[in-house]
Amino acid sequence: MSQPTPVSGSATDTIERMESEVRGYSRLFPHVFQSASGSTLTTANGQQLIDFFCGAGSLNYGHNPAAAKQALLEYISQDGIQHSLDMMTEAKTRFLETFERTILQPRSMNYKIQFTGPTGTNAVEAALKLAKQHRKRSHIVTFTNAYHGHSLGSLAVTGNQYYHSEHYGSHNNVSFLPYDGYLDDFDTTILLEKMLSDTSSGMPLPAAIVLETIQGEGGIHVASDAWLQRVQSLCRQHDVLLIVDDIQVGNGRSGDFFSFEKAGLNPDMVCLSKSIGGGLPLSLLLIRPECDVWQPGQHTGTFRGNNLAFVAANAVLNHWNDASFVNGIWDRSKTLRESLSSIVQEHSHENWELRGRGMIWGLDVRDGRRARKVIDRAFQNGLMLESSGSDDEVLKFMPALNIPDHQLHQGLQLFRESLNAVMCKSKNSTSLNVPWPQNLTTSPVSSMVIS
Numbered sequence: 175m176s177q178p179t180p181v182s183g184s185a186t187d188t189i190e191r192m193e194s195e196v197r198g199y200s201r202l203f204p205h206v207f208q209s210a211s212g213s214t215l216t217t218a219n220g221q222q223l224i225d226f227f228c229g230a231g232s233l234n235y236g237h238n239p240a241a242a243k244q245a246l247l248e249y250i251s252q253d254g255i256q257h258s259l260d261m262m263t264e265a266k267t268r269f270l271e272t273f274e275r276t277i278l279q280p281r282s283m284n285y286k287i288q289f290t291g292p293t294g295t296n297a298v299e300a301a302l303k304l305a306k307q308h309r310k311r312s313h314i315v316t317f318t319n320a321y322h323g324h325s326l327g328s329l330a331v332t333g334n335q336y337y338h339s340e341h342y343g344s345h346n347n348v349s350f351l352p353y354d355g356y357l358d359d360f361d362t363t364i365l366l367e368k369m370l371s372d373t374s375s376g377m378p379l380p381a382a383i384v385l386e387t388i389q390g391e392g393g394i395h396v397a398s399d400a401w402l403q404r405v406q407s408l409c410r411q412h413d414v415l416l417i418v419d420d421i422q423v424g425n426g427r428s429g430d431f432f433s434f435e436k437a438g439l440n441p442d443m444v445c446l447s448k449s450i451g452g453g454l455p456l457s458l459l460l461i462r463p464e465c466d467v468w469q470p471g472q473h474t475g476t477f478r479g480n481n482l483a484f485v486a487a488n489a490v491l492n493h494w495n496d497a498s499f500v501n502g503i504w505d506r507s508k509t510l511r512e513s514l515s516s517i518v519q520e521h522s523h524e525n526w527e528l529r530g531r532g533m534i535w536g537l538d539v540r541d542g543r544r545a546r547k548v549i550d551r552a553f554q555n556g557l558m559l560e561s562s563g564s565d566d567e568v569l570k571f572m573p574a575l576n577i578p579d580h581q582l583h584q585g586l587q588l589f590r591e592s593l594n595a596v597m598c599k600s601k602n603s604t605s606l607n608v609p610w611p612q613n614l615t616t617s618p619v620s621s622m623v624i625s
């Protein structure tokens with residue numbers, strides 16, 4: 175077998191010379207990554223990192239999950255169909271049947287499935303267009319701190335002004351209303367109700383309301399069940415469609431497969447992407463059958479449905495038939511919550527806040543520069559994590575749903591050490607509330623020299 179062409183120059187030089195200024199994560203993590211397995215990433219220099227970032231929620235089952243890897247190797251070695259537009263393939267059929275049997279039927283859900291282009295923004299774009307077509311209205315309501323992607327339709331419903339420019343013309347036909355908690359204890363559905371029912375509110379009746387039940391990029395804001403239920407009932411009352419964007423917090427991230435299960439919602443459309451492809455690009459839109467008013471080929475694209483992703487997706491969906499996987503999510507969630515809560519308590523004078531659910535938690539340290547220092551220090555110590563929020567002030571914890579317990583504890587310890595180093599606290603001044611595995615007295619990389 176021929177070997178890949180070796181990299182001739184320094185990766186940094188090549189990337190700086192050739193890749194657009196738009197690149198982002200290679201600046202945040204200026205290292206060359208070489209391999210990854212489960213919850214461990216390895217750089218070209220041989221540094222190992224525990225991954226609490228998970229490709230922004232795309233790697234809920236870890237890197238190169240064994241079942242997906244095996245299925246992909248077999249599929250490729252048999253010259254399985256790779257590209258098929260939206261033609262019928264065995265890989266697609268198998269995925270659909272598994273999704274129906276494993277996810278939809280046990281939840282008594284009835285949705286048609288549209289395969290969109292491969293990234294999350296493609297699913298959001300399709301949802302917005304379909305809602306406008308179905309309701310024959312052009313307006314959409316979204317919420318403060320929302321994040322739905324960067325193509326022009328999905329950007330229009332994304333809050334953060336950093337991503338906007340007047341030149342894009344992306345502010346059209348959208349109203350932003352306050353999300354749950356945006357005005358502290360004030361119930362913001364009161365405002366939504368008034369805006370919808372008052373014909374002089376200035377807000378056109380929307381085709382749809384689009385929301386995340388837990389805002390990931392917006393800073394880990396968790397909507398209460400009562401708020402979500404109220405939004406849904408206002409949608410029904412005013413003949414407005416409800417679109418749940420479950421791109422980041424679906425696929426088990428919130429603890430349940432869909433993040434809206436806990437609140438008992440019944441959305442008209444659901445956007446799924448990221449981890450649905452088992453690590454490979456795949457996006458889809460779940461559509462209540464009555465809303466599926468597309469004409470054949472009316473919303474099309476070359477890469478709708480990616481057969482390799484279908485194969486990987488089919489393999490990882492089987493996790494949902496395994497009670498130990500499902501229960502394990504809640505056990506790890508408890509570990510994360512308890513450990514991070516104890517850190518917040520130790521720094522109680524700082525007015526930090528911990529928010530989250532399931533396997534997505536955010537520690538709001540109120541200062542983006544401080545968060546960045548912690549991220550850098552954690553990376554040096556062997557832990558990869560990211561931040562979110564309008565000023566990147568919320569440290570974000572998203573380990574794989576099946577991260578082995580010892581790596582979860584180890585990652586939390588590395589985080590604690592990194593945070594304390596940044597806060598100028600003595601490394602050993604506090605002890606973990608979570609049990610420390612006997613066989614791991616120190617992390618393999620925490621003794622690295624920190625510049």
Ligand SMILES: Cc1ncc(COP(=O)(O)O)c(C=O)c1O
Nearest residue numbers: 293294295321322323419421422
């Ligand atoms: C909730 C949500 N919607 C949409 C998107 C956009 O997905 P993509 O970056 O794959 O286009 C993201 C990405 O982080 C997201 O978190």
